Amino acid sequence: MKYDFDTVYDRHHTNSAKYDSGHTDDPDMIPMWVADMDFKTLPDIPEALSKRVSDGIYGYSTIPEEYLESVVGWMKRRHDFHVEKDWIVPTPGVVTAFHLAVEAYTKKEESVLVLTPVYYPFYRAIKNNGRRMVRMPLDLKDNQYTLDYKAFETKIIEENVKMMIFCNPHNPVGKVWTKEELKTIGDICKKHNVFVVSDEIHMDFVYAPHKHIAFYEVDPEYKNFSIVLTAASKTFNLAALQTSAAIIADEKLRNQFKKVKMSHSISDPTILGFIATTVAYTKGDEWVNQLLDYIKGNMDYLDHFLKTECPGISLIDPQGLYLAWVDMRTLGMSNEEQEDFMLHKAHLWLDEGYVFGEEGSGFERFNLACPRSTLEKACLQLKKALDEKSA
Numbered sequence: 001m002k003y004d005f006d007t008v009y010d011r012h013h014t015n016s017a018k019y020d021s022g023h024t025d026d027p028d029m030i031p032m033w034v035a036d037m038d039f040k041t042l043p044d045i046p047e048a049l050s051k052r053v054s055d056g057i058y059g060y061s062t063i064p065e066e067y068l069e070s071v072v073g074w075m076k077r078r079h080d081f082h083v084e085k086d087w088i089v090p091t092p093g094v095v096t097a098f099h100l101a102v103e104a105y106t107k108k109e110e111s112v113l114v115l116t117p118v119y120y121p122f123y124r125a126i127k128n129n130g131r132r133m134v135r136m137p138l139d140l141k142d143n144q145y146t147l148d149y150k151a152f153e154t155k156i157i158e159e160n161v162k163m164m165i166f167c168n169p170h171n172p173v174g175k176v177w178t179k180e181e182l183k184t185i186g187d188i189c190k191k192h193n194v195f196v197v198s199d200e201i202h203m204d205f206v207y208a209p210h211k212h213i214a215f216y217e218v219d220p221e222y223k224n225f226s227i228v229l230t231a232a233s234k235t236f237n238l239a240a241l242q243t244s245a246a247i248i249a250d251e252k253l254r255n256q257f258k259k260v261k262m263s264h265s266i267s268d269p270t271i272l273g274f275i276a277t278t279v280a281y282t283k284g285d286e287w288v289n290q291l292l293d294y295i296k297g298n299m300d301y302l303d304h305f306l307k308t309e310c311p312g313i314s315l316i317d318p319q320g321l322y323l324a325w326v327d328m329r330t331l332g333m334s335n336e337e338q339e340d341f342m343l344h345k346a347h348l349w350l351d352e353g354y355v356f357g358e359e360g361s362g363f364e365r366f367n368l369a370c371p372r373s374t375l376e377k378a379c380l381q382l383k384k385a386l387d388e389k390s391a
Protein backbone atom coordinates (compact mmCIF):
# COMPACT_ATOMS: atom_id res chain seq x y z
CA MET A 1 0.00 0.00 0.00
CA LYS A 2 1.24 3.45 -0.89
CA TYR A 3 0.64 6.02 1.85
CA ASP A 4 -0.18 9.64 1.12
CA PHE A 5 2.16 12.36 2.37
CA ASP A 6 1.26 14.87 -0.34
CA THR A 7 -2.15 16.10 0.76
CA VAL A 8 -2.13 19.53 2.39
CA TYR A 9 -4.51 19.80 5.35
CA ASP A 10 -5.67 23.09 6.80
CA ARG A 11 -4.70 22.78 10.44
CA HIS A 12 -5.83 26.25 11.46
CA HIS A 13 -8.54 26.44 14.14
CA THR A 14 -7.77 22.93 15.42
CA ASN A 15 -6.04 24.12 18.62
CA SER A 16 -2.78 23.29 16.91
CA ALA A 17 0.20 24.82 18.72
CA LYS A 18 2.01 24.94 15.39
CA TYR A 19 -0.72 26.84 13.52
CA ASP A 20 -2.93 28.54 16.07
CA SER A 21 -0.56 29.97 18.67
CA GLY A 22 0.62 33.00 16.70
CA HIS A 23 0.92 34.90 13.41
CA THR A 24 -2.65 33.97 12.52
CA ASP A 25 -3.16 37.36 10.86
CA ASP A 26 -0.63 36.61 8.09
CA PRO A 27 -2.24 34.50 5.34
CA ASP A 28 1.18 33.82 3.76
CA MET A 29 2.80 32.52 6.95
CA ILE A 30 4.08 28.94 6.74
CA PRO A 31 4.60 27.41 10.19
CA MET A 32 7.68 25.15 10.12
CA TRP A 33 8.74 25.46 13.73
CA VAL A 34 7.61 23.05 16.49
CA ALA A 35 8.38 19.38 15.82
CA ASP A 36 5.05 17.98 14.77
CA MET A 37 4.16 16.76 11.31
CA ASP A 38 1.65 18.03 8.79
CA PHE A 39 0.83 14.44 7.80
CA LYS A 40 -2.06 12.33 9.02
CA THR A 41 -0.81 9.42 11.06
CA LEU A 42 -0.90 5.73 10.16
CA PRO A 43 -4.59 5.14 9.22
CA ASP A 44 -4.90 2.15 11.58
CA ILE A 45 -4.43 4.50 14.55
CA PRO A 46 -7.56 6.68 14.17
CA GLU A 47 -9.45 3.50 13.38
CA ALA A 48 -8.41 1.87 16.67
CA LEU A 49 -8.98 5.08 18.63
CA SER A 50 -12.47 5.56 17.16
CA LYS A 51 -13.35 2.05 18.17
CA ARG A 52 -12.25 2.68 21.76
CA VAL A 53 -13.88 6.11 21.91
CA SER A 54 -17.20 4.68 20.71
CA ASP A 55 -17.32 2.52 23.87
CA GLY A 56 -18.55 5.59 25.72
CA ILE A 57 -16.93 4.48 28.99
CA TYR A 58 -13.72 6.22 30.00
CA GLY A 59 -13.05 4.99 33.51
CA TYR A 60 -9.61 4.72 35.09
CA SER A 61 -7.36 2.44 33.10
CA THR A 62 -4.38 0.15 33.58
CA ILE A 63 -1.25 -0.13 31.46
CA PRO A 64 -2.07 -2.58 28.65
CA GLU A 65 0.22 -5.58 28.38
CA GLU A 66 0.08 -5.22 24.57
CA TYR A 67 1.53 -1.73 24.88
CA LEU A 68 4.57 -3.04 26.74
CA GLU A 69 4.97 -5.85 24.22
CA SER A 70 4.72 -3.42 21.31
CA VAL A 71 7.50 -1.23 22.71
CA VAL A 72 9.73 -4.30 23.18
CA GLY A 73 8.92 -5.50 19.64
CA TRP A 74 9.55 -2.18 17.90
CA MET A 75 12.84 -1.54 19.66
CA LYS A 76 14.12 -5.00 18.74
CA ARG A 77 12.85 -5.02 15.16
CA ARG A 78 13.73 -1.50 14.18
CA HIS A 79 16.81 -0.78 16.28
CA ASP A 80 18.22 -4.06 17.52
CA PHE A 81 17.62 -2.60 20.96
CA HIS A 82 16.85 -5.20 23.62
CA VAL A 83 14.23 -3.95 26.09
CA GLU A 84 12.36 -5.95 28.72
CA LYS A 85 8.79 -5.19 29.65
CA ASP A 86 9.57 -4.38 33.28
CA TRP A 87 12.17 -1.84 32.26
CA ILE A 88 9.45 0.41 30.81
CA VAL A 89 8.09 3.23 32.95
CA PRO A 90 5.36 5.02 30.99
CA THR A 91 5.46 8.81 31.24
CA PRO A 92 3.19 11.53 29.86
CA GLY A 93 5.90 12.93 27.56
CA VAL A 94 9.65 12.85 27.25
CA VAL A 95 9.99 16.42 28.54
CA THR A 96 8.27 15.33 31.75
CA ALA A 97 10.54 12.28 31.88
CA PHE A 98 13.81 14.20 31.69
CA HIS A 99 12.58 16.70 34.27
CA LEU A 100 11.91 13.74 36.60
CA ALA A 101 15.29 12.21 35.78
CA VAL A 102 17.17 15.37 36.75
CA GLU A 103 15.37 15.36 40.08
CA ALA A 104 15.78 11.62 40.63
CA TYR A 105 19.48 11.28 39.88
CA THR A 106 21.06 14.59 40.94
CA LYS A 107 20.92 16.88 43.93
CA LYS A 108 20.22 20.62 44.14
CA GLU A 109 22.99 22.78 42.65
CA GLU A 110 24.83 19.83 41.15
CA SER A 111 26.14 20.30 37.62
CA VAL A 112 24.31 18.93 34.60
CA LEU A 113 25.95 19.08 31.19
CA VAL A 114 24.40 19.53 27.76
CA LEU A 115 26.06 19.45 24.34
CA THR A 116 25.08 22.69 22.64
CA PRO A 117 23.23 23.81 20.58
CA VAL A 118 20.48 21.55 21.87
CA TYR A 119 16.72 21.11 22.29
CA TYR A 120 15.88 24.04 24.56
CA PRO A 121 13.69 22.24 27.15
CA PHE A 122 16.90 20.51 28.32
CA TYR A 123 18.00 23.90 29.68
CA ARG A 124 14.64 24.31 31.40
CA ALA A 125 14.82 20.91 33.09
CA ILE A 126 18.15 21.88 34.62
CA LYS A 127 17.03 25.36 35.63
CA ASN A 128 13.59 24.34 36.89
CA ASN A 129 15.20 21.77 39.15
CA GLY A 130 17.73 24.25 40.58
CA ARG A 131 20.76 22.49 39.07
CA ARG A 132 23.86 24.15 37.58
CA MET A 133 24.05 24.31 33.80
CA VAL A 134 27.25 23.28 32.10
CA ARG A 135 27.40 23.85 28.34
CA MET A 136 29.76 21.92 26.14
CA PRO A 137 29.62 23.33 22.60
CA LEU A 138 29.83 20.93 19.68
CA ASP A 139 32.33 21.79 16.93
CA LEU A 140 31.19 22.43 13.38
CA LYS A 141 33.67 21.45 10.71
CA ASP A 142 33.09 20.60 7.04
CA ASN A 143 29.33 20.71 7.50
CA GLN A 144 29.38 18.12 10.31
CA TYR A 145 29.18 18.42 14.08
CA THR A 146 31.74 16.68 16.28
CA LEU A 147 32.65 16.63 19.93
CA ASP A 148 36.12 17.45 21.24
CA TYR A 149 36.40 14.53 23.69
CA LYS A 150 39.41 15.92 25.50
CA ALA A 151 37.67 19.23 26.16
CA PHE A 152 34.53 17.29 27.15
CA GLU A 153 36.40 15.26 29.76
CA THR A 154 38.21 18.34 31.07
CA LYS A 155 34.89 20.14 31.44
CA ILE A 156 33.39 17.20 33.33
CA ILE A 157 36.29 17.21 35.77
CA GLU A 158 36.59 20.98 36.18
CA GLU A 159 32.85 21.58 36.59
CA ASN A 160 32.27 18.48 38.70
CA VAL A 161 29.54 17.28 36.34
CA LYS A 162 27.10 14.69 37.73
CA MET A 163 24.74 14.24 34.81
CA MET A 164 24.56 14.72 31.06
CA ILE A 165 21.29 15.07 29.16
CA PHE A 166 22.17 13.59 25.82
CA CYS A 167 20.25 13.76 22.55
CA ASN A 168 20.53 11.06 19.89
CA PRO A 169 19.78 11.85 17.09
CA HIS A 170 20.82 15.31 18.19
CA ASN A 171 18.12 17.96 17.90
CA PRO A 172 18.63 20.49 16.27
CA VAL A 173 21.87 19.68 14.41
CA GLY A 174 20.74 16.32 12.93
CA LYS A 175 23.75 14.34 14.11
CA VAL A 176 23.38 10.58 14.56
CA TRP A 177 26.03 9.41 17.00
CA THR A 178 28.04 6.37 15.87
CA LYS A 179 28.74 3.40 18.10
CA GLU A 180 32.39 4.48 18.42
CA GLU A 181 31.41 8.01 19.39
CA LEU A 182 28.90 6.70 21.93
CA LYS A 183 31.54 4.39 23.38
CA THR A 184 33.99 7.25 23.82
CA ILE A 185 31.34 9.44 25.45
CA GLY A 186 29.97 6.61 27.59
CA ASP A 187 33.39 5.55 28.82
CA ILE A 188 34.26 9.12 29.84
CA CYS A 189 30.93 9.39 31.70
CA LYS A 190 31.47 6.01 33.39
CA LYS A 191 34.99 6.98 34.46
CA HIS A 192 33.79 10.19 36.10
CA ASN A 193 30.44 8.92 37.47
CA VAL A 194 28.35 11.07 35.17
CA PHE A 195 24.76 9.84 34.90
CA VAL A 196 23.46 9.82 31.32
CA VAL A 197 19.87 10.61 30.36
CA SER A 198 19.70 9.58 26.71
CA ASP A 199 16.80 11.25 24.91
CA GLU A 200 16.24 9.10 21.83
CA ILE A 201 12.79 10.34 20.84
CA HIS A 202 13.96 10.93 17.23
CA MET A 203 15.43 7.40 16.93
CA ASP A 204 13.21 6.41 14.01
CA PHE A 205 14.38 9.31 11.82
CA VAL A 206 17.80 8.19 10.67
CA TYR A 207 18.96 8.20 7.06
CA ALA A 208 21.15 5.48 5.53
CA PRO A 209 24.00 4.76 5.90
CA HIS A 210 23.58 6.11 9.44
CA LYS A 211 22.08 3.84 12.06
CA HIS A 212 20.56 4.57 15.43
CA ILE A 213 22.36 2.87 18.30
CA ALA A 214 20.57 2.92 21.64
CA PHE A 215 22.87 3.98 24.48
CA TYR A 216 22.12 0.69 26.27
CA GLU A 217 23.42 -1.28 23.27
CA VAL A 218 26.89 0.28 23.34
CA ASP A 219 28.05 -1.55 26.44
CA PRO A 220 25.98 -3.64 28.89
CA GLU A 221 27.59 -1.77 31.81
CA TYR A 222 25.98 1.47 30.66
CA LYS A 223 22.71 0.24 32.14
CA ASN A 224 24.20 0.97 35.56
CA PHE A 225 24.39 4.71 35.03
CA SER A 226 21.92 5.67 32.32
CA ILE A 227 18.31 5.66 31.19
CA VAL A 228 16.82 5.88 27.68
CA LEU A 229 13.79 8.01 26.87
CA THR A 230 11.67 7.53 23.82
CA ALA A 231 8.16 7.70 22.35
CA ALA A 232 6.15 7.01 19.23
CA SER A 233 4.95 10.61 19.27
CA LYS A 234 7.45 12.13 16.81
CA THR A 235 7.42 9.14 14.48
CA PHE A 236 3.64 8.86 14.23
CA ASN A 237 2.59 12.45 14.98
CA LEU A 238 0.91 11.64 18.30
CA ALA A 239 2.29 14.44 20.50
CA ALA A 240 -1.13 15.49 21.82
CA LEU A 241 -1.66 11.99 23.24
CA GLN A 242 1.29 12.53 25.62
CA THR A 243 2.62 9.01 25.79
CA SER A 244 6.28 8.12 26.20
CA ALA A 245 8.52 5.54 27.80
CA ALA A 246 11.43 5.81 30.19
CA ILE A 247 13.47 2.65 29.73
CA ILE A 248 15.34 1.86 32.92
CA ALA A 249 17.00 -1.55 33.19
CA ASP A 250 18.51 -1.22 36.65
CA GLU A 251 15.89 -1.90 39.31
CA LYS A 252 17.30 0.54 41.83
CA LEU A 253 17.45 3.34 39.27
CA ARG A 254 13.95 2.45 38.12
CA ASN A 255 12.58 2.69 41.63
CA GLN A 256 14.31 6.03 42.17
CA PHE A 257 12.61 7.36 39.04
CA LYS A 258 9.22 5.93 39.97
CA LYS A 259 9.47 7.45 43.43
CA VAL A 260 9.95 10.95 42.01
CA LYS A 261 7.20 10.33 39.47
CA MET A 262 4.87 9.38 42.30
CA SER A 263 5.95 12.24 44.55
CA HIS A 264 4.67 14.70 41.93
CA SER A 265 1.59 12.60 41.30
CA ILE A 266 2.54 12.30 37.62
CA SER A 267 -0.03 10.01 36.10
CA ASP A 268 0.49 7.37 33.46
CA PRO A 269 -0.46 8.27 29.90
CA THR A 270 -4.11 7.88 28.93
CA ILE A 271 -5.57 4.71 27.46
CA LEU A 272 -5.86 6.48 24.09
CA GLY A 273 -2.12 7.12 24.08
CA PHE A 274 -1.39 3.50 24.93
CA ILE A 275 -3.70 2.25 22.17
CA ALA A 276 -2.22 4.61 19.57
CA THR A 277 1.34 3.61 20.49
CA THR A 278 0.50 -0.08 20.43
CA VAL A 279 -1.02 0.16 16.95
CA ALA A 280 1.90 2.31 15.74
CA TYR A 281 4.51 -0.10 17.03
CA THR A 282 2.77 -3.21 15.72
CA LYS A 283 1.41 -2.05 12.36
CA GLY A 284 3.52 0.97 11.47
CA ASP A 285 6.71 -0.40 9.90
CA GLU A 286 5.83 0.12 6.26
CA TRP A 287 4.27 3.53 6.94
CA VAL A 288 7.49 4.67 8.63
CA ASN A 289 9.62 3.31 5.79
CA GLN A 290 7.65 5.36 3.29
CA LEU A 291 7.62 8.40 5.58
CA LEU A 292 11.42 8.28 5.87
CA ASP A 293 11.80 8.15 2.08
CA TYR A 294 9.47 11.10 1.74
CA ILE A 295 11.27 13.23 4.31
CA LYS A 296 14.67 12.32 2.89
CA GLY A 297 13.26 13.56 -0.42
CA ASN A 298 12.37 16.84 1.30
CA MET A 299 15.88 17.11 2.76
CA ASP A 300 17.37 16.55 -0.72
CA TYR A 301 14.99 19.08 -2.22
CA LEU A 302 15.97 21.75 0.31
CA ASP A 303 19.65 20.95 -0.08
CA HIS A 304 19.46 21.29 -3.86
CA PHE A 305 17.39 24.47 -3.65
CA LEU A 306 19.82 26.16 -1.27
CA LYS A 307 22.83 25.12 -3.33
CA THR A 308 21.39 26.36 -6.60
CA GLU A 309 19.27 29.35 -5.53
CA CYS A 310 20.61 30.67 -2.25
CA PRO A 311 24.40 30.95 -2.39
CA GLY A 312 26.06 31.12 1.02
CA ILE A 313 23.18 29.38 2.81
CA SER A 314 23.71 25.70 3.49
CA LEU A 315 22.03 22.67 4.99
CA ILE A 316 24.06 20.89 7.65
CA ASP A 317 24.52 17.22 6.76
CA PRO A 318 21.13 15.72 7.73
CA GLN A 319 21.99 12.33 9.25
CA GLY A 320 18.72 12.14 11.16
CA LEU A 321 15.58 14.05 12.31
CA TYR A 322 12.87 15.57 10.16
CA LEU A 323 14.28 18.93 11.17
CA ALA A 324 16.74 20.66 8.86
CA TRP A 325 19.51 22.77 10.44
CA VAL A 326 20.33 25.55 8.05
CA ASP A 327 23.40 27.75 8.30
CA MET A 328 22.52 31.36 7.40
CA ARG A 329 25.40 33.03 9.14
CA THR A 330 26.56 34.63 5.89
CA LEU A 331 23.51 36.91 6.06
CA GLY A 332 25.35 38.65 8.89
CA MET A 333 22.17 39.58 10.74
CA SER A 334 21.63 39.90 14.48
CA ASN A 335 19.26 37.36 16.06
CA GLU A 336 16.47 39.95 16.09
CA GLU A 337 17.05 41.01 12.48
CA GLN A 338 17.13 37.43 11.24
CA GLU A 339 13.97 36.49 13.12
CA ASP A 340 12.21 39.56 11.77
CA PHE A 341 13.42 38.78 8.25
CA MET A 342 12.15 35.20 8.39
CA LEU A 343 8.78 36.14 9.86
CA HIS A 344 7.97 39.33 8.04
CA LYS A 345 9.87 39.12 4.75
CA ALA A 346 9.97 35.37 4.03
CA HIS A 347 6.76 34.66 5.98
CA LEU A 348 8.33 31.55 7.45
CA TRP A 349 7.74 30.67 11.09
CA LEU A 350 10.82 28.69 12.05
CA ASP A 351 12.61 27.80 15.24
CA GLU A 352 15.37 30.39 15.40
CA GLY A 353 18.82 28.91 15.90
CA TYR A 354 19.62 31.05 18.93
CA VAL A 355 16.84 29.46 21.02
CA PHE A 356 18.94 26.27 21.08
CA GLY A 357 21.83 28.17 22.67
CA GLU A 358 24.19 30.91 21.56
CA GLU A 359 26.06 28.55 19.20
CA GLY A 360 22.84 28.39 17.19
CA SER A 361 22.91 32.10 16.29
CA GLY A 362 22.65 32.60 12.54
CA PHE A 363 21.04 29.19 12.02
CA GLU A 364 17.40 28.31 11.40
CA ARG A 365 15.62 25.03 12.08
CA PHE A 366 13.13 24.10 9.37
CA ASN A 367 10.56 21.40 10.07
CA LEU A 368 10.45 19.31 6.88
CA ALA A 369 7.68 16.93 7.96
CA CYS A 370 5.34 18.57 5.47
CA PRO A 371 4.04 17.92 1.96
CA ARG A 372 6.58 18.64 -0.78
CA SER A 373 4.35 21.41 -2.13
CA THR A 374 4.53 23.24 1.23
CA LEU A 375 8.30 23.00 1.18
CA GLU A 376 8.44 24.24 -2.42
CA LYS A 377 6.33 27.25 -1.43
CA ALA A 378 8.55 27.93 1.58
CA CYS A 379 11.68 27.80 -0.58
CA LEU A 380 10.23 30.26 -3.08
CA GLN A 381 9.21 32.64 -0.29
CA LEU A 382 12.72 32.47 1.14
CA LYS A 383 14.31 33.11 -2.24
CA LYS A 384 12.01 36.07 -2.94
CA ALA A 385 12.85 37.64 0.41
CA LEU A 386 16.58 37.15 -0.17
CA ASP A 387 16.36 38.64 -3.67
CA GLU A 388 14.46 41.67 -2.37
CA LYS A 389 17.00 42.12 0.38
CA SER A 390 19.95 42.17 -2.00
CA ALA A 391 18.19 44.30 -4.66
Ligand SMILES: Cc1ncc(COP(=O)(O)O)c(C=O)c1O
Pocket (backbone or CB within 6 Å): 035, 092, 093, 094, 095, 096, 119, 167, 171, 199, 201, 202, 231, 233, 239, 243, 244
Ligand atom coordinates in the same frame (compact mmCIF):
# COMPACT_ATOMS: atom_id res chain seq x y z
C1 LIG B 1 14.81 15.86 21.75
C2 LIG B 1 13.37 15.98 22.10
N1 LIG B 1 12.92 15.47 23.27
C3 LIG B 1 11.62 15.56 23.61
C4 LIG B 1 10.71 16.18 22.79
C5 LIG B 1 9.27 16.31 23.21
O1 LIG B 1 8.82 15.20 23.84
P1 LIG B 1 7.35 15.10 24.45
O2 LIG B 1 6.41 15.76 23.51
O3 LIG B 1 7.15 13.63 24.56
O4 LIG B 1 7.41 15.76 25.79
C6 LIG B 1 11.13 16.73 21.58
C7 LIG B 1 10.18 17.43 20.72
O5 LIG B 1 10.51 18.07 19.77
C8 LIG B 1 12.49 16.62 21.23
O6 LIG B 1 12.95 17.12 20.08
